[in-house]
Amino acid sequence: MTDETIAPRRHRVAIIGSGFGGLFAAKHLKRADVDVTLIAKTTHHLFQPLLYQVATGILSVGEIAPATRIILRKNKNTEVLLGDVVGIDLENKTVTSKLLDWERVTPFDSLIVAAGAQQSYFGNDHFEAFAPGMKTVDDALELRGRILGAFEAAEVTTSEAERKRRLTFVVVGAGPTGVEVVGQIAELADRTLKGAFRTIDPTEARVILVEAAPAVLPPMGPKLGLKAQRRLEKMGVEVKLNTMVTDVDYMGLTVKEDGEEKRIECAVKVWSAGVQASPLGKLIAEQSDGTEVDRAGRVVVEPDLTVKGHPNVFVIGDLMSVRGVPGMAQGAIQGAVYATKQIKSELKASAGERKPFKYLNKGSMATVSRFSAVCQIGKVEFGGFLAWLAWLGLHLYYLVGSRNRIVAVYSWFITFLGRGRSQLAITERWVFARRAIEESRDQSAQKAIG
Numbered sequence: 460m461t462d463e464t465i466a467p468r469r470h471r472v473a474i475i476g477s478g479f480g481g482l483f484a485a486k487h488l489k490r491a492d493v494d495v496t497l498i499a500k501t502t503h504h505l506f507q508p509l510l511y512q513v514a515t516g517i518l519s520v521g522e523i524a525p526a527t528r529i530i531l532r533k534n535k536n537t538e539v540l541l542g543d544v545v546g547i548d549l550e551n552k553t554v555t556s557k558l559l560d561w562e563r564v565t566p567f568d569s570l571i572v573a574a575g576a577q578q579s580y581f582g583n584d585h586f587e588a589f590a591p592g593m594k595t596v597d598d599a600l601e602l603r604g605r606i607l608g609a610f611e612a613a614e615v616t617t618s619e620a621e622r623k624r625r626l627t628f629v630v631v632g633a634g635p636t637g638v639e640v641v642g643q644i645a646e647l648a649d650r651t652l653k654g655a656f657r658t659i660d661p662t663e664a665r666v667i668l669v670e671a672a673p674a675v676l677p678p679m680g681p682k683l684g685l686k687a688q689r690r691l692e693k694m695g696v697e698v699k700l701n702t703m704v705t706d707v708d709y710m711g712l713t714v715k716e717d718g719e720e721k722r723i724e725c726a727v728k729v730w731s732a733g734v735q736a737s738p739l740g741k742l743i744a745e746q747s748d749g750t751e752v753d754r755a756g757r758v759v760v761e762p763d764l765t766v767k768g769h770p771n772v773f774v775i776g777d778l779m780s781v782r783g784v785p786g787m788a789q790g791a792i793q794g795a796v797y798a799t800k801q802i803k804s805e806l807k808a809s810a811g812e813r814k815p816f817k818y819l820n821k822g823s824m825a826t827v828s829r830f831s832a833v834c835q836i837g838k839v840e841f842g843g844f845l846a847w848l849a850w851l852g853l854h855l856y857y858l859v860g861s862r863n864r865i866v867a868v869y870s871w872f873i874t875f876l877g878r879g880r881s882q883l884a885i886t887e888r889w890v891f892a893r894r895a896i897e898e899s900r901d902q903s904a905q906k907a908i909g
């Protein structure tokens with residue numbers, strides 16, 4: 460089935476993605492004299508920085524993933540389409556998306572591609588089934604199921620070795636996500652679950668952070684990295700630096716430490732070690748006049764964030780590669796503001812030359828535990844409670860929706876001041892759906908072949 464969209468009279472802007480880049484682009488075009496179509500493969504805008512709190516039972520999905528069409532309800536010039544973008548034709552200026560058996564072709568005059576990045580397993584994609592990443596709502600719910608399910612299994616098993624394995628949690632990658640999730644698994648075990656089991660003592664859980672580099676939080680520098688490491692160690696987290704994961708399987712993982720291969724038997728593995736840009740980046744680069752992608756698949760854009768030969772095609776956010784711009788929300792938001800500014804100003808006859816995109820580094824931060832974070836703003840580096848307050852304020856500011864902000868503050872109040880967590884429900888489907896989906900894909904592939 461193919462639905463051809465009738466070309467509207469006004470300048471047509473197609474946006475791919477409803478993350479920070481896509482959503483902010485649509486918001487900044489609200490009053491522009493253009494027709495906007497935002498296409499994304501999820502119905503929500505995801506606030507990725509708080510996914511780890513969904514995975515560890517602090518926040519519910521709705522608080523960090525509000526519906527995109529509701530956020531943009533008042534943008535009368537904007538149509539929101541659910542669909543997986545499977546084709547982009549720069550020559551004919553169309554985007555093809557699929558939803559179930561339907562195919563939709565969206566024509567555009569300007570295109571903003573903000574399709575983000577996914578987890579990278581550095582060529583070892585078979586690790587994923589055993590060590591999910593933390594990129595989507597599905598990832599967070601699956602991990603919540605696995606983390607809490609491990610305590611349940613440990614309570615029931617009669618084998619001491621299996622109990623130990625179930626109570627060993629390994630997080631791979633000591634970037635901000637790894638540090639945040641490992642800190643929260645430790646606090647979940649030590650505070651929230653303490654005293655709730657009869658056979659096991661959750662506070663005896665072994666929580667390990669594995670990092671191939673010689674430091675925690677490598678991009679934040681040695682001082683903050685060491686601060687975060689000391690705090691984690693004080694909480695009982697084992698921090699293994701210079702340690703490379705060489706294999707992952709159901710029973711655990713193999714690491715190379717001090718030149719020696721070692722096994723860590725563990726049920727729960729979380730992967731936060733690398734990113735790979737959306738394949739849409741390569742698709743666009745191949746159609747440009749020589750734009751390349753970097754090793755992580757990010758598009759090496761021109762100074763105005765476009766691709767060579769197509770000044771109407773902007774690539775922003777985690778999908779773009781611009782020296783000095785990290786894969787962070789600020790990069791995506793500022794890219795969205797810049798791209799929409801060019802589109803709006805070029806609708807006017809008086810538009811001048813484009814000035815290159817300039818990134819304003821507003822700093823970075825990571826929470827380590829309750830009341831403790833590390834923060835870097837320019838040359839200023841600080842950690843502890845003050846940094847945690849800064850983290851709290853910033854995340855509240857960027858959370859979408861006043862209801863979500865109120866609920867988040869309430870949830871943080873009960874978790875950080877008390878020890879409760881209101882989102883500890885797990886279901887069998889969250890934990891096992893991946894296997895069922897993979898089996899059904901295999902069956903469809905076999906049918907297609909046979």
Ligand SMILES: Cc1cc2nc3c(=O)[nH]c(=O)nc-3n(C[C@H](O)[C@H](O)[C@H](O)COP(=O)(O)OP(=O)(O)OC[C@H]3O[C@@H](n4cnc5c(N)ncnc54)[C@H](O)[C@@H]3O)c2cc1C
Pocket residue numbers: 475476477478479480481498499500501505506507508509510511542543544545573574575576593594635636737739775776777778786787788789791824
């Ligand atoms: C766990 C985690 C923690 C983080 N913590 C922080 C933090 O503390 N501070 C910070 O600044 N940054 C943080 N980041 C990074 C930040 O979230 C990203 O830099 C930001 O989300 C990038 O925005 P984006 O719009 O480029 O991509 P995304 O937000 O990833 O959005 C991509 C969008 O594209 C859509 N999409 C992808 N492929 C297709 C397709 N084929 N068809 C249709 N739609 C498609 C997706 O559905 C999604 O809507 C974190 C990221 C993660 C994963």
